[in-house]
Amino acid sequence: MDAKTLMLAIFLLFLISASSDAHTQKIRARKPCKHLVFYFHDVIYNGKNSRNATSAIVGSPVWGNKTTLAGQSHFGDLVVFDDPITLDNNLHSTPVGRAQGFYIYDKKEIFTAWLGFSFVFNSTEHKGSINFAGADPLMNKTRDVSVIGGTGDFLMARGIATLMTDAFEGEVYFRLRTDIKLYECW
Amino acid sequence: MDAKTLMLAIFLLFLISASSDAHTQKIRARKPCKHLVFYFHDVIYNGKNSRNATSAIVGSPVWGNKTTLAGQSHFGDLVVFDDPITLDNNLHSTPVGRAQGFYIYDKKEIFTAWLGFSFVFNSTEHKGSINFAGADPLMNKTRDVSVIGGTGDFLMARGIATLMTDAFEGEVYFRLRTDIKLYECW
């Protein structure tokens, strides 16, 4: 093998390894391709706060009602929400989007819920939506739900969101910190 | 380097680039690997049309009921459906499948809903299902929801579906054009 052929071989090997590295990183990066943190704020309707409520009970077990969350860890209450999303933990900050969807309390013994919801953005910063689903054992300090898809700026997104209850006031207001890590981005 | 080695080198480079092209296209094609257009037709139960209704209110806010969609942009109404899917915009065309799932109106100020549903096919053309989830701000001319998975012919499918209200008659009938673009196919 002469010198030129050797150089060619090395060059080709470099090409192969470069392309394969780039690839692995694109598809299956262990660090997020996008990392976003938001807060959202849920004010549940309790019969008196219709002006500023952002969520309401729309399904309840036979032993419950739709004005007050049910006993037994709210088991069976279905809540629909349209909550403001903010960049910091202040309910009165300018919203950057809306968190829309539902949760169902699904266990009698402890507080835990199942969530299906979207973050909907329409600002100069972000256009599009991120869709989430998963179990929310809300007494845990942090818990993860799946990012199951996205649209617009978040087309084909996949990953997880780590939820943390940042505030909880009686049975009327709670605030969730949402730490979104996307491992697949376009 | 002699002519044969040069040809070999060119051939190898071609192989590398071909394989990497093919790959990129398979995994992350910017044009859909499958593109399908369907219509589905929702006839909501209103107390009088039980014979031909395909959907019904099964959850409602405390100020609503299950025969009439609630005020305030239907906020809080949960509707379950089993709607015929057709290839054209005619309700009376032979259905090619069923759209099954639910929507929840989730905002007081404007009409917007959260959708979880499937297209279920069992024809010579398509066998299997496509699963969808996402926000549907239904006053927008078009809006995107995520394809979150599939089964049968659509195993491992991912992508988006663009929804367009193709007809809307009072609070009883609507028809959605569904433009499905899959970016991951098997």
Added chain:
Amino acid sequence: MDAKTLMLAIFLLFLISASSDAHTQKIRARKPCKHLVFYFHDVIYNGKNSRNATSAIVGSPVWGNKTTLAGQSHFGDLVVFDDPITLDNNLHSTPVGRAQGFYIYDKKEIFTAWLGFSFVFNSTEHKGSINFAGADPLMNKTRDVSVIGGTGDFLMARGIATLMTDAFEGEVYFRLRTDIKLYECW
């Protein structure tokens, strides 16, 4: 072309094909990267069994109620559940996790439902959750729903779950065999 160049060429071709094989397998294996079988057990509340019920009706159509599943194939009933998961088909085996979520009966003519739920594990064997969504035409011997994501040990999981009704006792108890095939794992 001399012998050494030929060997180099063969070696490079081998490298390319090896890397591309490994890749295809990682991303798009046609056989599951994880295969798991579980059973889960649903005991629906019927007004008398509050002690051992694991699910309850929380939404119903206008012609139904929340103690008894509705006529017309239970169309319109929304059920929320927190069911034990076991490794075998015995309700009294030690649970290895919980199946949490909801199903909605969505068709008048036959029994079929739409499912959104999670398997939640917190054992030495498995930590994390698997999230599912899809149509469940429950009169079919087997039916597939999508694995739409996961967390913890199941981070970024995708695939399908084949459900099979393993037991069905009146309108109070059923047991589902769940055969989970993940085609994307981390």
